[in-house]
Amino acid sequence: MAKRVKPWNQRLAPYFFVAPNMLIFGVFIIYPAINGFNISAYDSSNGRTFKPVGTDNYRKLFSDSEFWSAAQASVIFVVAFVVLSTVAAIGLALLLTQRIRARGFFRAVFFLPVLLSPVVIGLLWGWILQRQSGGLNSLLGIEVGWLVNGPLALGVTIFVAVWMHVGFYTLILMAGLQGIDGSYYEAARMDGASAWQRFRHVTMPLLRPTTLVVVILAMITGFQAFDFVYTLTGGGPLGATTFMVQYIYEHAFRSPIQYGLAAAGSVVLFCTIFALTLVNFWYGRRKESI
Secondary structure (H helix, E strand, C coil), X not given: CCCCCCCHHHHHHHHHHHHHHHXXXXXXXXXXXXXXXXXXXXXXXXXXXXXXXXXXXXXXXXXXXXXXXXXXXXXXXXXXXXXXXXXXXXXXXXXXXXXXXXXXXXXXXXXXXXXXCHHXXXXXXXXXXXXXXXXXXXXXXXXXXXXXXXXXXXXXXXXXXXXXHHHHHHHHHHHHHHCCCHHHHHHHHHCCCCHHHHHHHHHHHHHHHHHHHHHHHHHHHXXXXXXXXXXXXXXXXXXXXXXXXXXXXXXXXXXXXXXXXXXXXXXXXXXXXHHHHHHHXXXXXXXXXC
């Protein structure tokens, strides 16, 4: 029996549905990203006239102490954010897939911060953590400068980031848990495996691909953190919460404007995220093949 060939309009229909989204993505994401490589080789203070400078922007970038301070703060933030978010999301996913009372209510509560604007979240937590009139200090009856002490401000920023995103990562891991065949657990129980052994030898290996997705998403989100941090701490105190995106923003849009230097910073950030994503994929594939 001859294979039936679909008409050309049916074969092209899926591409027509995808085309508008891909066009927007290409114009507003892909093209600016590629153009950033080009701008990083020029110097401009007004965005209209550009003078070619070769690799001078990268030399300035790597000799700038503010850049290294922002890079260090970003690395600390990303590592803490990825680890805490992943661990918390796994714990919540395990809890919220159990048959507990008001399970739907708790799922909604943990997912609610995902729906809020990051700017609103920054302003809300900024009010809660004010030193003299903040809600938290008033509740505890103490006066702690949560946002005026460098290590404390960084810790608070990490906490708020985890609180804001953990619901989304929990949802992904819950889908992964529900996709695990229950027969594996039944076989483990018949072999006398404890709850910890079932988690270690059944849940985690089968959940590894989903966990890898969460780790990559959390890493990208961490390196791109800006909006809620800017409204929460403004990058302070003394640059303790100034991350890479804020460094790029300030050099691109604050006087003295240095578009080329900001573009060089964005190229370095892009290459960092891309390289770490490839490493994560390679590590995940290597674990699956063992």
